[in-house]
Amino acid sequence: MLNLLIVDDEFLVRKGLRQTIDWQGFGIQIVGEASNGTKGLTLAEELKPDIILTDVKMPIMNGLEFMQKLKEKDLNPKIIILSGYEDFNYVRTAMHNGAVAYLLKPIDNNQLTNIIKDVINKITNEKNTKKYIDTLKDEIPAITKQFLSDLVSGDITDIGKINEKICFLNISVDFNNCYIVVLKINKYQNIMHKLSIEELNKFKYYINKLISTIFIGNSAFNSIFINRTEEEFLIIIDFKLHNSNELQLIKVCCTKIVENLKLHFKETISIGISNLCTSVLEINKTYKDALTACQNKLSEETSTIIHINDISFNGYRREIKETIKYIQDNYNNNITVEHAAKELYISPSYLMHILKKDLGKTFNECLTDYRITMAKKLLLNRKYKIYEVSTRIGYRDVKYFSQIFKKTTGMTPSEYIKAQF
Structure with missing residues (x-):
């Protein structure tokens, strides 16, 4: 059953509304009535009605003030205005404050019952939507878990579906x-x-x-x-x-x-x-x-x-592992073999010797290899421009970066991007 509150200073109007409409037939029960907005507000806070029928002109607190107070208290019933005033400003203010309909007195019962039917449909749809949303909210953690699990497992690879799920789950x-x-x-x-x-x-x-x-x-x-x-x-x-x-x-x-x-x-x-x-x-x-x-x-x-x-680099000596780690942690800075050797507390000449002996590369070759590896990853992300990638991997001169990239990969950064997409 939906709850209805009647707020009108005219006793005969309140009595007429009670007796001339088959509220039970609509699945509505009248839970209270008040003769002014102040009493109506007290009852609305207590009874939380789904629908309110209210007059505009009432003593102590009129209908428009009453509606404003309802909004301030976060009460959102469906409000139907009953008034003897066919004034546009009244109508506009009433609708602005949340009224769903504005009826002129004397009330046409057929017109009122048609409005009641529309209001019932709105309330039913809103409650069903809220129930669906509440159910969905309860299921969101499970849906998110399944999505992330499928994503990292490689079970979902369609970029459109991935982005759709990310948006839907608000990740x-x-x-x-x-x-x-x-x-x-x-x-x-x-x-x-x-x-x-x-x-x-x-x-x-x-x-x-x-x-x-x-x-x-x-x-x-x-x-x-x-x-x-x-x-x-x-x-x-x-x-x-x-x-x-x-x-x-x-x-x-x-x-x-x-x-x-x-x-x-x-x-x-x-x-x-x-x-x-x-x-x-x-x-x-x-x-x-x-x-x-x-x-x-x-x-x-x-x-x-x-x-x-x-x-x-399991199987390599400690100095090699630590040098590689130093490069990985600092590749975007202007680092040299001297910097790395100082961090490892060994001489630059000894570090150069073991790199060449164990890896067959110089320090600069190891640094370049890692920088280009990181550049490839960044270039695949279309949000970065080539000069931004250059800066992020430690090359301040984008022209020099392009030369190094082509020397290493056989392609310019632009050609590499085209080849990937």
Whole structure:
């Protein structure tokens, strides 16, 4: 049943409205009546009617003031104005304040019943829409989880459908400039048998809470995460302002998670971090890199944080690994072999010697290779112009960058872009 409130200073009008309309037949019950706007407002706050029939000219508080007060109190009934005044200003003000109809007295019952039917249809449609939206809101987390899971698994590759889902789910993360972090609970099967359901849920809840606090609550980037499987958590991050310390900040966040867990639980986790993904179509590869890094642990007895590049040079001496890492962390700056050697506390000549011996390359060749690799990724993202890519990878002279790019790849940056699309 819909609730109706009648507000009119004329007793005979109120009585007539009660008795001449078959309200029950419309599925409406009259829950109250008032002789002025002040009393009507009190009843409206208390009874929350779906429909209000109100006069315009009443003592103490007239109908227009009454409607304004309803708006101020966030009450949104369907209001039908009953008035003896055929004045455009009254009509305009009434409609502006939310009236759905304006009827002149004496009331034509046929006209009123037709309006009532329209109002009932509006209310029914609005309630059905609200119910649908509320149901959809409840399902959004599950839909988002499935979408992200399908995206990183490579099960959805149609760029149109991807963008449609991103828009529909209101996801703010830029998948064309993001990192992926995979967090997995070590020895999950053993933990399931060792811990009670309550203890296991407490552990997973705490991981969720830490991710929400440390990643989602971080003002430096946009991020989204899901509990992809019982043992795996997926975090996707894009920085609001890109800088050379992005990976370091991600590692700091991961370290906070590990340290907090260590204080409260004996169980351990493994965390893998990808490189920057510059195209939503490369999300699957980026996820696989993060997963590979996550799985590249020597022991499950301790928690680990591994970036994909940290495992790329296994088997090489420490100085080589640290030099490559130095290049990856600082490639967009004006760095030299002397800078790297100083960071490693070795001589430049010794560093040049072992690079040539172990990799067959000079420091500058290693730096150029990595810069061009990053340039290729950035060029695939159509939002960057060639000169912007040049600057972002450490070349201030775009003409020189183009020469180096062509020498390395056999194509100019423009030709490379055309070949990819």
